[in-house]
Amino acid sequence: MSDDIQELIERLPDLGSSILVTLQMTVGGALLAMLVAVVLGFGSRTRSLWVRGPSRIVVEFFRGTSLVVQIFWIFYVLPVFGFKMEALAVAVVALGLNYGAYASEVVRGSIASVPQGQWEACTALNMGWFHKIRRVIFPQAWALMIPLLANLLIQLVKGSALAYYITLHDVNFWTVELRKATSDTLFSYGAGLVVYFVIAYLLTWGMNLLEERAKRRLGRGTRPSLRETFGLRPASSPRLANLPTAPNGGGGGAA
Numbered sequence: 001m002s003d004d005i006q007e008l009i010e011r012l013p014d015l016g017s018s019i020l021v022t023l024q025m026t027v028g029g030a031l032l033a034m035l036v037a038v039v040l041g042f043g044s045r046t047r048s049l050w051v052r053g054p055s056r057i058v059v060e061f062f063r064g065t066s067l068v069v070q071i072f073w074i075f076y077v078l079p080v081f082g083f084k085m086e087a088l089a090v091a092v093v094a095l096g097l098n099y100g101a102y103a104s105e106v107v108r109g110s111i112a113s114v115p116q117g118q119w120e121a122c123t124a125l126n127m128g129w130f131h132k133i134r135r136v137i138f139p140q141a142w143a144l145m146i147p148l149l150a151n152l153l154i155q156l157v158k159g160s161a162l163a164y165y166i167t168l169h170d171v172n173f174w175t176v177e178l179r180k181a182t183s184d185t186l187f188s189y190g191a192g193l194v195v196y197f198v199i200a201y202l203l204t205w206g207m208n209l210l211e212e213r214a215k216r217r218l219g220r221g222t223r224p225s226l227r228e229t230f231g232l233r234p235a236s237s238p239r240l241a242n243l244p245t246a247p248n249g250g251g252g253g254a255a
Contacts, residue, residue, distance in 0.1 A: 004182045008191060011178060015195070018174035022199065025091045025160040025170065030153055032096025033103050040100065041107025055104075062101035068162050070094045075166045091163040099156045106148045110141040143214040150207035154200045161196075171195050 043055030122132040161172040175192030
């Protein structure tokens with residue numbers, strides 16, 4: 001065991017660069033996913049069949065196909081047609097499209113959950129569509145979205161481990177290399193689990209802060225205590241429910 005710990009210490013610099021790659025995939029994929037989610041979420045709510053139809057097709061396609069196949073298709077198949085991207089860009093695009101399709105349902109459901117009276121009040125005030133969405137509807141829907149988006153963000157972190165198969169040196173790659181060096185499967189994969197857990201927990205903490213901030217801006221929440229922020233006890237303000245659920249496992253058939 002002491003030899004395994006010594007090997008782990010020697011590989012800590014490599015762990016830092018591996019975590020950076022994982023975070024780059026996570027942040028890039030999350031930003032793209034949010035953009036895709038807003039576009040498809042609003043597109044799925046429009047009355048125009050020419051917009052709603054393609055939006056639903058894209059959502060169902062990326063939700064209904066495997067994430068690992070999507071990654072392989074972008075990395076190996078697109079170059080055949082002359083579209084070649086770096087491995088990191090492939091991972092960001094695949095994660096963004098896959099989880100963006102799931103998140104679009106969160107956006108659509110959250111927008112639909114805003115009370116009808118809010119829409120009618122905007123109409124009575126003769127507010128334009130963009131002004132109405134930006135100032136009244138989206139801030140309320142955003143507070144509803146964050147808990148489910150936080151779940152999807154954690155799923156995205158775990159889904160990023162599939163980038164190991166397209167030669168990215170992420171945390172999963174570091175874990176496999178540690179196992180080869182130590183020949184101790186329990187120790188190496190246990191270390192990998194701890195690293196992923198710490199990343200996911202820090203992201204959850206950040207999303208909790210973002211949720212409380214969104215609620216306070218609407219006058220619905222109070223400043224959480226330190227124990228509430230870190231999830232050590234339930235938040236004092238209840239979370240809003242009755243929204244679409246997040247995918248299980250790695251999302252989008254990752255395995």
